[in-house]
Structure formats: structure tokens, C-alpha cells
Amino acid sequence: MKTFLLIHGAWHDGRVWDRVVPLLTEAGHRVLAPSLTGHGDRAHLLGPDVGLDTHIADVLAVLTEEDLTDVILVGHSYAGMIVPAVAGRAPDRVSGLVYVDAMVPADGESVLDVMPFTQHLIDAAGSWRIPPMDGFFGVTDPADVEWLRPMLSDEPVRCFQQPVRFDEAVVAAIPQTHVHCVGDAPGVARRPVPPGARVWELRTGHDCMVTAPEELAELLLKAS
Template sequence: MPASNTYVLVHGAWHDGQAWDRVAALLTVQGHRVLAPSLTGHGDKAHLLGPEVGLVTHVNDVVGLILDLDLNDVVLVGHSYAGLVISGVANRIPDRVSHLVYVDAMVPTHGENAIDVMPLTQGMIDGAAADAQPWRIPPLPEFPAPLGLFGVTDPDDLVWLKAMLTDESVLCFQQPVEMDNPAQALIPRTHILCVGSQPTGVTRRPVPRTQPNGEPSRIHELQSGHDCMIIKPAELSELLLRTD
């Protein structure tokens, strides 16, 4: 890959683009171009949240950003739920993406949704069904240390994270991802797995031994809670710089 890369960092459910601030700063100082947009319904687009917002909306957000800025050779990084988003983006514009990085992320196959990849998601949907707005899925609760809130336990970080979190639309978890473009299967993939503090009942689908392009899977483990971009930004940035 060229000395200067273009990274598009996509946040997971409930978060916004600010979650990547620390990683973005570290990559930028190394001379790379970094974009970390907030998806529809989050951050500066929080007012757009509605029952019609879904996975397709978020795929469109990222595709639109890449096309509007005429970005090429993009290292496309997705955290958690955004594993679905970056998969859908790669299916739409595979010629613009040089590498896919799944950061403690959902890794789907064609036609799967978040519930397929992580069945406990259905429990969150069921829990919201009796609410006045059953399409709104609130963020996960904070747990006692060492689990914290998405793995975050530092008091100052918790204040920052809680101010960032907003509800997610149920359609984000229900819409299937399209991965039927043969060209997307050729894109190299890296998987970064957060290990050491996984909540009880949360199971991760094993990463296949072989990538869709036939190469051995690239897997790195990071000792961190789920929100590693907040907890271990330097270590995560170093792993992102190793994508080639």
C-alpha cells in the first residue's frame, strides 16, 4: 500500500464518529487521511433518527461519502455493528476499497442481518417491543467493573461516552446485508478481536480460517474491552497501520 493511506472509520451502534477521535489523531499525525463520519441518527445527524433508518441507510451514508470525496484505495474500518455496514459498502463500490478491517465486529455472509450474526440482538428488540416507540433500541447498560460500558471503565471516558450514545433504529438490526458482488470477495480482510473482558452470554462467531479471496485469515487479538478505540487507541492504531 502507498505510504499515505486513506482510512474511513465507521462507528458501531449507538455511538457516533467522535468515538474514533483518538485513533484518528494518531493516524493523522502519521501522515494519513482519516475520515470518521457519524451515521444517520447519530452525532450531528442524531435528529434524523427514525423508524425508517436502517442498515441500508448507513451503507448509503458511507458510499455517499466515498463517492462525494472521490476516495480510492480506502482502508475501510468497521467497529461492532459496522462490520455489516462496511460489508455492504464493499459490495456496492469494491473498486474503491483496498482493505476491510473488522474491529471486534459483526462479520456477515450474504443475506444475513445483525440478529443472524449475534442472536442476542433479538433480545434487545423484544425488550423494546412494549415501549411507546418500539423501533428505538436504547444502548446497552453499564455493568460493574471490569466490564463497564462497552468495556469503558475510566470515569472521564465514561462521561464522554455516555454523552455520545443515542438510540438505534431496530431496522438497523433487521435489514440483511448484500454481499453478492463477486468483486467484494477479492478485497483483503483483517480481523481485530478484543479479548479479556467479554460479558457473560456474549459469544463471537469464529473467524473463518480462510478469507473469501482464498488467503489465510488475518487475525489480531487486542487485550481490551469492546470500545478499543477509546480504551486502547495507540494499540489499535498500530494494528491499523499494519494493514497491507
Template sequence: MPTTFVLVHGAWHSGQAWSRVVPLLGASGSRVFAPTLTGYGETRHLLGPDVGLGTHVADVVRLLVDEDLSDVVLVGHSYAGMVISGVANQVPERIARLVYLDAMVPADGESALDVLPVSRNMIGDDWRVPAPPAPFGLFGLTDAADIAWLNTMVSDQSALCLREPVAMDNPALGQIPRTHVHCTVKPPGVEPRPVPAVQPNGDPADVRELPTGHDCMITMPAELAGLLLDVASRTPVRAGAGR
């Protein structure tokens, strides 16, 4: 059975950020969805102070339900680690694996500000939080063409995205296997949270590395696609999952 991937972009980006990875996964026969979350990219006109983490969780849950997706490998990059955690809390029966791609990994009730305290420095008096200029932010891009391309898609986000806590209180969430992918080229002071040796479901931790900066879907798309396909091949179909 083909794998279904749902790729969720991080803050300031859009679904377009995955455009180098999507065809590589699709070539394997996989179904691939890369939605743009409300308020970013082509939906930036919808951004407002009331757009927050809950909005983005609802975006992805709606996609899963409307497309009737099950046994999904749900990938969240950066801020979207918050998003996929909230999604899996609401519809765990549809998720085969969570992949935290250089992502925030929260606990129940935490916000992005709790997970990455340095992000507090990004919030000013306005409700808008502009993207840090590439390559000086967390994106890790160095190629001029990549930077120019990224700058065509980046847009502001709402501070509520960083302040709103995530709910992770569904016991079924803990049964979903997790993979953590760390990009090893990082600016000083930005380090991932340590990954516990044992996952909530009792499996050993699954931690992978990519020797690149934060936006690995741009800098190492082939390597990332290969990694995701390997992860999917090791993910059993969940009995009774989906519809």
C-alpha cells in the same frame, strides 16, 4: 502514497468515538475520515423507523464517491461490520482492505440478528433500540471518565438496523483482503464467529487481537492506531482501483 482510512462507528456511537485514534493516524500522514452515520450522535434528530442498514451503507458510499476516495482501508467497528460489508459490495473498486474491528461479519443475506442472535433480546415493542448502559453492555469500559465521555455521545438506534439483511453478492467483493481484530475482554456469551483459515480471495486469514474490551478505540487508541498502520503497510495498492 498516504493511506486513506475510513473509520465507521458501531451502533449507538458516533464518529466522535474515533477522536483519540484520528490524530494518531493523521500524524503518519494518512487521510482519515470518521463520519457519523444517520440517526446517531449529532444526527440523532434524523433517526426514525425507516433508518436502517441500507441508510448507513448509503452514507458511507456517498462519502467515498463525494470525496473521490480510492484504495481505502475501510474499518468497521461492531455493527459497522455489516455496514462496511454492504459498502464494499457496492463500490469494491474503491476499497483496498476491510478491517472488521470486533465486528459483526455477515454472509450474503444475513442481518445483524443472524450474526449476533443475542441482539434479539434488545428489541422490544418500540422501533427504538436504546443503548445498553455502559459498562454493563458490550462496550467494555471501566474507567469512570471514559464512561462519562461515552455517555455524551450514545443515542438510540432503529430496530431496522438489526433486522435489515446485507447484500454481499458482488463477486468483486471476495477479492478484497480482510483483517479481523478481536478484543479479547468480553462478557460471557459473546464470542466472535470463527474466522475461516483462508480468506475469500485465497489469502491466509489475518486475525489480530487487542487485550481490552469492545470499545478499543477509547481504551487502547495508540495500540489500535499502530495496528491499523501496520495493516495498511501490508496492503498493496489495487491495480485500477479508484478514479
């Protein structure tokens, strides 16, 4: 049995994994999908001081409070900034990293470094909080849009501005899998992944846990 710790991306909450969790548990694995500070059941904690460091601390707290080991740590989108920092600080608890259509930072980079266009979101917001982007993250089916809508909330600017810190050598020693969501088109150029990392593509939108949960679960099980 493995333990999957599923970390949602910006603007989302832990419920976004609800279609994937039962598929992993039915395969005999333990699955946790917490909401980060400022989201879901922790929405009341949203504030201008919430940042990337806050979310890294959230995930580290789950590892220690639940005494988790042999963890497959899965990060979607913005959570690609979180998972290497967590793995670097608790490598004895993490046996694999999965980046699901996620940012892939180097030590010392912020979201603004990885995806510079996010500065436009900050400028447009004109505040410490950024509303969800239009387009529902590649989710087009009206029923899926209505299911996802209540899970979306504002993201603090500080999450995009704070740099991530981790020991790149420690993280590189942990097996990595990268899942790229490519819609209906072949894969496009992305940031290089570390040598030896597995790369798989899903022909679906960015929020693949909503639009292709069975296919994503199958890849997560292969990654374990």
C-alpha cells in the same frame, strides 16, 4: 498515503474515533470518521425508517462525494454489517477491510442472524428504537465513561432486522484484517473469518478505540 474511513458501531457516533484519528493523521494518512444517520451531528434524522440500508448508503455517499480511492474501510461492531456491502458495491475504491470486534455476516444475513441475542434487546425496547446497552461496551474507567456517554443514542430496530446484500466473491478478493477485543482473557470462539484474513487480538474491551487507541492505531497502520 492511505485514506482511512472509520465507521462506528450501533448507538455510537463518529466522535468515538477521536483518540485514534490524530494517531493516523500524524502517520501521514487521511482519516474520515463520519456519523451515520441518526447519530452525532445527524441525530435529528433518527426515525423508524432508518435501517442498515440507510447506513450503507451513508458510507457509499462519503466515498463518492469525497472521491475517495485506496481506502482502508474500518468497521466497528455493527459496522461489520456495513463494510462488506460498501466494498462489494465500490471495490475499485476500497483496498482493505478491517473488522474491529465486528460482526461478520454472510450475504443475506441480518444482525439478528449474526447475533440472535439482539432479539431480546428489540423485545425489551418495545418500540422502533433501542436504547444503548448497559455496561458502556467494556469501558470501565470513570473518566472514559463520562467521555463516551454523550456519544451514545438510540438505535433503530430496522438496523438489526434488514439483511445485508453483497457479492461474497468480490469482497473476498479484498484483503481483510479482523481485530478481536478479548479483554483480559485469551481469545474465544468466534465466527470463522475468510481464508487468508489476518486476525489480531487486543487485550481490552469492546470499545477499543476508547480504551486502547494507541494499540488499535498501530494495528490499523499495519493493516494498511
